[in-house]
Amino acid sequence: MNGHLPLYAQVINLLAAMLLLLSFAMLAQRRILSLINLFMAQGMVLFASTVVVAAATGQHHLYWSALLTLVLKVMLLPWILHRLIRRLNVKWDVETLINIPTTMMIGLVLVIFSFNLALPISALAGTITRSTLGVALAAVMLAFLMMITRSKAVPQVIGFLAMENGLFFAATSATYGMPMVVELGIALDVLVGMVILGVFFFQIREQFDSLDIRHLEQLKED
Amino acid sequence: MTTLTGALSIDWMLLLVCAWIVIALAGLVAPKSFRYASRVLYPAGALVGLLLALTAFIALGGTPETMVLPLGLPDLPFHLRLDSLSALFLVLLGGSAAGISIFSAGYLRQAEGALPGLQSLQYHLFLASMALVLLADDAYAFMVAWESMALSSFFLVTSDHRLPEIRRAGYLYLLIAHIGAISILLCFGILQGNGHVGVAGYTFANMRSIDHSVFWSSAAFGLALLGFGAKAGLLPLHVWLPEAHPAAPSPVSAMMSGVMLKTAIYGILRVSFDLLHHPLWWWGVSVLALGLVTALFGVIYSAVQSDMKRLLAYSSIENIGLLFVGIGLALTFQSFGMTGLAALALTSVLYHCLNHAAFKSLLFLVTGSVLHATHTRSLGKLGGLIHRMPWVAWLGLVGALASAGLPPFNGFVSEWLLLQAFLFTPGLPHGYINMMVPVAAAAVALTAALAGYVMVKFFAVIFLGRPREENLAHAQDAGTLERIGLSWLAALCVALGLFPVYVIEKLDLVTRPLLGTGIYGAAGAHNWLFLAPIDPGRASYAPVVFLLSIAVIVAATMFIVHRFWRGRTRITGAWDCGFPVQTARMQDTAEGFGQPLRQVFEPFYRMQRELPSSFDKQPFYRVVVDDHFWYWLYLPAARAAEFGAKMVAFLQRGRISIYLMYSFITLVVLLFLIRG
Numbered sequence: 025m026n027g028h029l030p031l032y033a034q035v036i037n038l039l040a041a042m043l044l045l046l047s048f049a050m051l052a053q054r055r056i057l058s059l060i061n062l063f064m065a066q067g068m069v070l071f072a073s074t075v076v077v078a079a080a081t082g083q084h085h086l087y088w089s090a091l092l093t094l095v096l097k098v099m100l101l102p103w104i105l106h107r108l109i110r111r112l113n114v115k116w117d118v119e120t121l122i123n124i125p126t127t128m129m130i131g132l133v134l135v136i137f138s139f140n141l142a143l144p145i146s147a148l149a150g151t152i153t154r155s156t157l158g159v160a161l162a163a164v165m166l167a168f169l170m171m172i173t174r175s176k177a178v179p180q181v182i183g184f185l186a187m188e189n190g191l192f193f194a195a196t197s198a199t200y201g202m203p204m205v206v207e208l209g210i211a212l213d214v215l216v217g218m219v220i221l222g223v224f225f226f227q228i229r230e231q232f233d234s235l236d237i238r239h240l241e242q243l244k245e246d
Numbered sequence: 247m248t249t250l251t252g253a254l255s256i257d258w259m260l261l262l263v264c265a266w267i268v269i270a271l272a273g274l275v276a277p278k279s280f281r282y283a284s285r286v287l288y289p290a291g292a293l294v295g296l297l298l299a300l301t302a303f304i305a306l307g308g309t310p311e312t313m314v315l316p317l318g319l320p321d322l323p324f325h326l327r328l329d330s331l332s333a334l335f336l337v338l339l340g341g342s343a344a345g346i347s348i349f350s351a352g353y354l355r356q357a358e359g360a361l362p363g364l365q366s367l368q369y370h371l372f373l374a375s376m377a378l379v380l381l382a383d384d385a386y387a388f389m390v391a392w393e394s395m396a397l398s399s400f401f402l403v404t405s406d407h408r409l410p411e412i413r414r415a416g417y418l419y420l421l422i423a424h425i426g427a428i429s430i431l432l433c434f435g436i437l438q439g440n441g442h443v444g445v446a447g448y449t450f451a452n453m454r455s456i457d458h459s460v461f462w463s464s465a466a467f468g469l470a471l472l473g474f475g476a477k478a479g480l481l482p483l484h485v486w487l488p489e490a491h492p493a494a495p496s497p498v499s500a501m502m503s504g505v506m507l508k509t510a511i512y513g514i515l516r517v518s519f520d521l522l523h524h525p526l527w528w529w530g531v532s533v534l535a536l537g538l539v540t541a542l543f544g545v546i547y548s549a550v551q552s553d554m555k556r557l558l559a560y561s562s563i564e565n566i567g568l569l570f571v572g573i574g575l576a577l578t579f580q581s582f583g584m585t586g587l588a589a590l591a592l593t594s595v596l597y598h599c600l601n602h603a604a605f606k607s608l609l610f611l612v613t614g615s616v617l618h619a620t621h622t623r624s625l626g627k628l629g630g631l632i633h634r635m636p637w638v639a640w641l642g643l644v645g646a647l648a649s650a651g652l653p654p655f656n657g658f659v660s661e662w663l664l665l666q667a668f669l670f671t672p673g674l675p676h677g678y679i680n681m682m683v684p685v686a687a688a689a690v691a692l693t694a695a696l697a698g699y700v701m702v703k704f705f706a707v708i709f710l711g712r713p714r715e716e717n718l719a720h721a722q723d724a725g726t727l728e729r730i731g732l733s734w735l736a737a738l739c740v741a742l743g744l745f746p747v748y749v750i751e752k753l754d755l756v757t758r759p760l761l762g763t764g765i766y767g768a769a770g771a772h773n774w775l776f777l778a779p780i781d782p783g784r785a786s787y788a789p790v791v792f793l794l795s796i797a798v799i800v801a802a803t804m805f806i807v808h809r810f811w812r813g814r815t816r817i818t819g820a821w822d823c824g825f826p827v828q829t830a831r832m833q834d835t836a837e838g839f840g841q842p843l844r845q846v847f848e849p850f851y852r853m854q855r856e857l858p859s860s861f862d863k864q865p866f867y868r869v870v871v872d873d874h875f876w877y878w879l880y881l882p883a884a885r886a887a888e889f890g891a892k893m894v895a896f897l898q899r900g901r902i903s904i905y906l907m908y909s910f911i912t913l914v915v916l917l918f919l920i921r922g
Contacts, residue, residue, distance in 0.1 A: 121903055137914070141921050168913075172906045180902070 032080035033155075036197075039073040040156040043193060044135070047166040050186060051131055052124050056114060056178055060105045063182050066189050067097030074196055083200050092211055093192070101185060101218060108222055109178060112229060121173050131166050138162040145198070156197040163190030175236055177228060181221050188214050255305035256313050256328040256381075259336070262298045263377045266291060270370035277363030284354045287366045291373065292347035292731075298377065299340025302333040307755030312383060324390075325449050327383035330756040331520070334596060335380045335512045341738060342504045342603045343373050349611050349731025350497040352724070355618065360405040365495075368405075372398040372501065379509050384449040385434035392430065392509075396423040396477075399506060402498040403490050415489035422486045426476030430513070433469035436462055437521055453521045463522050467529050470517040471536075478510035478566045481540040482875050488547075491559035492623060496614025499555060503562045504607035508599050511569055518577060519592075519760045527581040531679060534574025538689050541567025545696040546847045549703065550840040550871050552625045554613045557704055558606065561649065564697060565602045569595055571690060572664050578679065579667075580761065587670050589757045589765050594663035596753050601648065601656040601742055608645035608735035609704075612638055615728055616708060619721040625703075625836035630713040634721040637729050639709040644736040648743065650701035651694045654793040656742035659749075659777070661694050662787060696843070703839045712830040744789050746777045837869060844871070852877065 046066045053059045071093045078086035122130075135158075142158035164187055171183035188210065195202045202210075228234075269290050276282045305311075310329035318324045328336075350369070354362055375398060378391035400423070404416035437453040458466065476483040491499045518525060544564030551557035572595035579588035615638045616631065617623060632639040648655035668687035674680050713719060724732065742749060754764030777787045844851065852872040858865030897908075 134914075137918075141917055144921075165914075168906070168910050172903050172910060175903070 030080075032076060035076050036073055036080075036156060039069050039076065040159040040193075040197075042069050043073070043163055043189075044159050044166075047163045047186065047190075048128065048131060050182070051127055051166055051170050051173075054124075056109055056176075056182075059179060059182050060102050060109070063105075063186060064098055064102040066186060067093060067102070070189055070193060071098060073193070077196055077200065081200060085204050086196070086200065088204065089192075089196075089207055092207065096211055096215065097185075097189065100215070104218060104222065105178070105182070108225060112178070112225060114176065114178060121175055127169065127173050131169060134165040134169065135162040138165055157194060160190055160194035160197050163193060166190075177221075177225055177236075181218070184217070184221075185214065254311050254313075255301055255308065255333075256311040256326060258301045259298070259305070259328060259377070259381065260313070260326065262294050262301065263374050263381070265294045266370045266374040266377070269294065270367045270374065273363035273366035273370070275363070277361045277367075280354065280362050283362035283366045284351045287363075287370070288347050288351035288354070289727075291366075291370050292344045292351070295340045295343030295347055295373070297340070299337050299344065302328075302336035302340060303752075305333045306330055306337070306752055308333075310759075315387075318386060318390075322386055322448070324387040325383035325451075326378075326381045326387070327450070328381060330759055331512070331515065332380045334753070334756045335508060335599070336377060338508055338600055338603045339373070339376055339380065339505050342501070342607050342735070345731045345734040345738070346497050346500050346504070346607055346611065347731075348734065349500075349614070349728050352727025352729075352731070353495075353497055353611075353614055353618070360401075360407075365402070365405055368398045368401045369498070369501075372402060372506075376505060376509055380512060383451070385431075385438065385453075386448055389427070389431060389434070393427060395506065395509065396420070396427065399498070399502055403494040403502075405495060405498075406493070412493040415486070415493035419486040419490040422476050422483055426473040426483070429469045429473030429476065431473075433466045433473060433517065436466040436469065437517075450516075450521060454523075458522070460526065463524070464526065464529070467518060467522060467525075470514055471533065474510040474513040474517075475536070475570075477513075478507050478570075479540075479563045480536060480566060480570060481543055481563075482879050484540065484544070484563050485873065485875060485880060487563055488551075488556050488559040488873075491562070491610075492553055492555040496555075496610055496617060499558075500607040500610035500614075503559070503610055504603040507562060507566055508603060511566075511573075511595070511599055514573060515592075515595075515760075518573070519580075525577045525581045527578055527676065527679070530574045530576070530578030530581055531682075532574070533570055533577060534686060537567045537570025537572075537574055538686055539567070540564070541571060541693045542689060543567070543850070545693050545700060546843065546850050547871070547873070548700045549696060549843040550837075550851065552836040552840075553623050554616070554625055554628075554704065554708060555610070555623055557625075557700065558609055558613065561697065561700060562602075562606055564693060565598070565606065568661070568664065568690065568693065569598055569602070571686070572598065572667070575664075575667055576761075578674070582675055584673065585761050585763045586765070587667060587673070589754075589761050589763050590663065590670070591667040592757050592761060593750060593753050593765055594660050594667055596756060597663060597742075597746075597749065598657075598660035600749070601660050601739070604735055604738040604742060605645045605648035605655075605657060608732060608739065609642065609649060611728070611732055611735065612642035612645060615724040615732070619723075620715075620718055622715075625707045627715045628708045628713075628718065629711045629715075629830065629833065630709070630718065631721060632709040634718065635709075635723040638724050638732065641729075641732040641736045642709065643705060644739055646701040646705040648739040650698040652698070653787075654740075654743050654789040654796070656739050659743060659746045659787070659789070661690075665690060699843070703836060707834075707836045707839065711833045714830050714833070744793065746787070746789060750777070837867075844869075850874070 043066060046062055046069065050059060050062045050066070053062060071090050074086055074090035074093060078084070078090060138161035139158035142161050146155060146157045167183050167186035167190055170186065171180050174180050174183065192207075192210075195207075269287055273283065273287055305328055307330055310327055312328075313326045315324040315326060347369075354365075360368075372395060375391045375394035379388060379395055382388035382391055400416055400420050403419055404412055406412050407416070434448070434453075437456070437458070438447045439453075439456040439458065471480075472483075479487040487503075491503060494502065518529070541564050544560050544562070544567055548557050548560030548564060551560060572591050576588045576591035576595065579585070579591060613623070615635065616628065619631070619635060619638075620628060622628065644655065648657040651657040651661045653659075665687060668683060668690065674683070750765065757764045777789070844853070852874050854868075854870040854872070856866070856868040858867055899905075
């Protein structure tokens with residue numbers, strides 16, 4: 025990356041960097057409330073980057089995607105999550121399966137791996153956002169890692185949602201977004217998934233008096 | 247071949263198979279009605295069986311007829327073909343089915359096992375699927391029919407599914423049937439070759455046209471041997487037979503032992519003589535060796551059984567062994583280009599198929615009648631039934647003598663032909679085989695002799711002597727329909743035994759297309775009375791003359807005895823031995839009769855014995871004979887499967903994080919591989 029990039033590209037790179045930073049922050053965050061706020065911030069960044077890409081390339085459908093992101097990921101989902109943890113009464117610290125510094129180290133390795141992986145693909149892509157593909161992949165991986173390391177149900181769901189964020193970002197950076205139909209479908213999936221998982225939360229808590237998914241081990245058949 | 251109306255035989259054949267299916271479905275109309283099943287469905291099935299046998303008999307020796315059914319998957323229609331080999335086995339199927347169905351009509355009892363309508367459904371589907379196995383001309387139709395046969399017979403075996411040991415027997419049967427089916431499927435996969443992909447490749451016509459390399463044809467043959475061997479009860483896949491046969495209702499045992507095992511013989515003949523052209527000598531030798539071991543094993547185990555149906559099941563294993571011996575011999579001769587002798591061996595195989603179908607069905611039906619009259623299968627609780635059940639006893643005697651291989655009944659002819667084939671082997675151009683063959687011939691002779699021993703035990707313990715239990719005094723003889731079924735099969739036994747030259751003339755129509763030659767020219771050219779394979783100077787057999795001489799000698803003896811010793815004959819209890827105080831318990835028992843063989847062949851059995859001591863107040867004696875193969879092969883295999891399953895269960899930790907980790911690692915590895 026040299027200094028001769030156009031302004032748009034520079035802004036996008038900045039936003040990509042913020043996205044990655046937020047992913048790491050989520051990986052390190054112990055409190056669920058902050059986790060939701062971080063998720064909301066990630067949604068904001070995603071919204072901003074989509075708008076910038078749309079403005080830079082003149083792809084009008086991207087404005088709609090951006091709007092969808094704003095409504096769904098910045099407003100609706102965080103609101104649902106806030107309501108959920110208020111009703112479930114679980115804003116306390118979450119314990120991780122692996123300690124935070126180790127997780128961060130693994131995360132670093134994953135980022136390097138993703139950048140290495142994205143290199144040939146971004147060489148093929150003709151978009152102005154191509155250099156951010158590595159970031160997008162890293163975001164997906166980090167979210168996945170978060171799902172693995174958390175033992176409570178709510179952070180896992182947030183990890184799942186963050187993964188979708190990463191995918192969305194990958195789509196915008198590689199091909200200027202997916203077709204509208206696909207994007208709407210995914211948005212709906214996320215929403216429905218959220219609702220179903222919300223129901224599950226209550227069921228799990230009712231069954232085990234806790235949202236710790238380690239209790240689910242009892243369901244295993246011996 | 248066109249019949250009078252101008253329709254092809256295969257059309258009639260298909261019509262009859264459809265008739266069986268219609269009868270099967272008709273069982274659903276009134277599944278609970280006992281009279282409907284016994285008076286309408288089974289007799290109708292018997293009639294169809296008779297017509298099927300007649301049609302197939304007419305088709306014997308005609309040019310092969312083919313037909314494409316508009317059934318099956320898109321672009322994969324069913325092909326049917328009726329040639330002499332299938333016609334012969336269809337005669338066997340139809341003939342046996344006629345007898346067994348009419349017997350079933352009388353055998354059926356209310357409140358026994360599954361609903362009569364449903365049982366008839368399975369039974370007739372079983373018959374129809376066996377007919378389709380014999381008619382199929384492509385791998386797809388064959389496998390569909392083969393699996394329907396396995397499934398319908400499974401449901402028949404488990405028709406008394408409330409008993410846990412019957413469920414266990416059914417499960418074992420299904421398991422081994424599926425191992426076999428997989429193997430057959432793989433065999434067809436190899437035979438298909440890679441020349442034709444898709445529509446044309448799976449027909450038998452295509453398989454016939456391909457010349458496979460030595461490696462692939464050997465692989466296909468090995469798989470066919472494994473697959474069909476599993477169905478036939480070849481060692482070491484025989485364990486289902488002694489479990490499933492006693493579990494099934496008697497007509498079903500008769501059908502399975504008499505006919506279904508023969509479809510496996512049909513399959514191996516079809517693959518090794520028709521689809522593969524050039525047998526290698528070591529195929530023949532390995533089949534021969536396997537067959538010998540199976541035959542000896544079967545007869546040795548059948549000698550120590552005390553359950554009459556298990557005894558017959560082991561005897562079936564023995565007969566299957568003999569059939570494989572014949573097949574192995576035919577393959578060996580064929581591989582060395584000695585087609586005349588191959589034809590002799592193959593004729594003995596086909597002949598023995600017919601014979602075994604007749605006498606083993608008959609014997610299983612006899613056990614059915616005895617079972618209904620006495621409610622026990624245990625030989626230790628039977629005896630003296632010849633006075634109570636003369637019909638069953640005398641017809642059973644015909645079956646037992648045929649099974650023992652005594653002239654003038656049918657079992658003798660085929661075993662004699664097989665031994666004749668052995669006697670002509672010194673011409674084989676291979677030193678080791680030449681040395682081995684006399685040993686094999688001796689083993690076959692030993693098997694035949696022991697089979698006689700087993701049949702003496704079977705018949706004598708059930709029908710002769712004195713009743714071992716009180717309630718045997720109330721035993722009733724079989725009803726009319728049962729008698730008709732038994733008589734039909736007994737008549738087949740006698741006819742096959744008395745007119746071997748005529749039968750061989752018909753069998754030639756089968757061996758000629760397969761091997762290019764037959765033995766009828768030598769065997770029957772001289773006289774229809776005298777059977778002389780290869781050369782009348784060496785050996786010949788005239789059953790009718792034999793029967794007449796026997797009859798004359800017996801009549802003369804009886805006349806002389808009655809004429810000259812009239813006043814001096816005394817009538818006393820059977821097997822009295824001059825001992826004045828005798829009870830039925832003091833007779834020779836099934837265990838006692840088998841004991842010498844148990845001693846001689848002790849290493850072959852896995853025995854647990856509990857002997858009474860001299861101080862026991864209530865002494866008892868118990869001996870359990872187990873199969874070594876359970877402990878050497880099946881239990882280790884079961885343990886290995888269990889161990890493997892535990893290893894897989896190790897993956898299942900019940901923890902979401904770990905499951906997520908599996909996907910994550912998979913993802914990373916795949917991405918890495920793509921990158922690389």
